[in-house]
Amino acid sequence: MHFEIAYKWVIFLLPLPLLLYWLLPAMRRRRASLIAPFFDRAARVSGQRPKRNAWVSRRNILGWICLFLCWICLLGAASSPRYVGKPAKKTKTVRSFLIAADISFSMAQTDWVMNGRRMTRWQAVKYVMKDFIKERKSDQIGLVMFGTHAYLQAPLTTDLETINWLLDQTEVGMAGQMTSIGEAIAFSIKVFKEDTVKQKVMLLLTDGIDAGKEILPLDAAQAARKDSITIYTLGIGQAKGSGGYDLDEKTLRDIAYVTGGKYFNAMNEGQMKQVYAELNKMQPVEYEEESYKPVTLLYMYPLAAAIGLGLLFHFLNGIVNLFRRHA
Structure with missing residues (x-):
């Protein structure tokens, strides 16, 4: 038996997340803020005009690594890796x-x-x-x-x-x-x-x-x-x-x-x-x-790894948010 990848073209999708990151605008999130009683007076004195704003959350480096590895595993599952045996006849x-x-x-x-x-x-x-x-x-x-x-x-x-x-x-x-x-x-x-x-x-x-x-x-x-x-x-x-x-x-x-x-x-x-x-x-x-090849599919292993990395990312993201709240 030998190892082979059925859909090798899937590897060209590897830079797709980076391409989307560069082309699409960042997702902005709103959050509640505290307005002081003297806010309007301070704005007039400073000469600045108040306006609505949003903030872009920053991703920690571990989160980026988990997501990228998760993407690699999903592509690995989509490429259908398999073990193929010697051709036989039926x-x-x-x-x-x-x-x-x-x-x-x-x-x-x-x-x-x-x-x-x-x-x-x-x-x-x-x-x-x-x-x-x-x-x-x-x-x-x-x-x-x-x-x-x-x-x-x-x-x-x-x-x-x-x-x-x-x-x-x-x-x-x-x-x-x-x-x-x-x-x-x-x-x-x-x-x-x-x-x-x-x-x-x-x-x-x-x-x-x-x-x-x-x-x-x-x-x-x-x-x-x-x-x-x-x-x-x-x-x-x-x-x-x-x-x-x-x-x-x-x-x-x-x-x-x-x-x-x-x-x-x-x-x-x-x-x-x-x-x-x-x-x-x-x-x-x-x-x-007719010739046929006995095939053992292996896509479930990278798929399971992708699910595990997704859960790890969610866990790390929860810990980071917890520290930010107490900081």
Whole structure:
């Protein structure tokens, strides 16, 4: 760390009190006086004409020194002295990454095996998703959950611990039984509109077919493209017609194509991790760094000295006046 003065030009104000002393007239004070009964006769005899007058108080040398030192301390505080450390860098948020996850009843299927234990699709997705979220260090992450309807589980934030905690609180069926992909995309567009970051990326994760009646998925994707939102779609489970719960891969591919993203499919933990690794390559974590210097302000010390000198001046002035009265 090194010492520096932020406003060096303040030193040119140092002679300002002397300049004011020379240019401005002295302050004159009036005081009561005793007039003798023979004052008028004495004035006539002496030939002098009486007139009103005032006196200028004289400042003692100690008072002048205190005031001048006080002025120096005030200028020292105004110049903003500081200790400045070595330049450092900090990461700025450069992208908004929104995860829209399907939590309809089909995600409760226990057809995934992880670490030798069978679990539901949603439990497996949450487990793998946490590792993916940890790597989005410079991003704002948000969570949108959808089923029959979509809702905001976590607003866009850089607090990854909160994101993981809110992810743990989410369970299948909290948004209804059906799968409304179009409504999920439309709702996510509204979330992005509250954000000022230009680079907007969305991961749409589902294992079903759109059952929404109000907003079609491709219409919502067209609206997302107009707002410069890139959507990556991730299908969980088997495709339509291959048994189990249906997965409309064609619609998911079309959504990704319209917005400039890509479609992925995952049937197990290994494939899911490969998808997230691929996303990291296609949407790498970009760091925008800005330099800053750690600063410790020191203006309070000369300011405190100025206050102390002002009190000292007042004390000395009171003592001098006391002696004058008794003299």
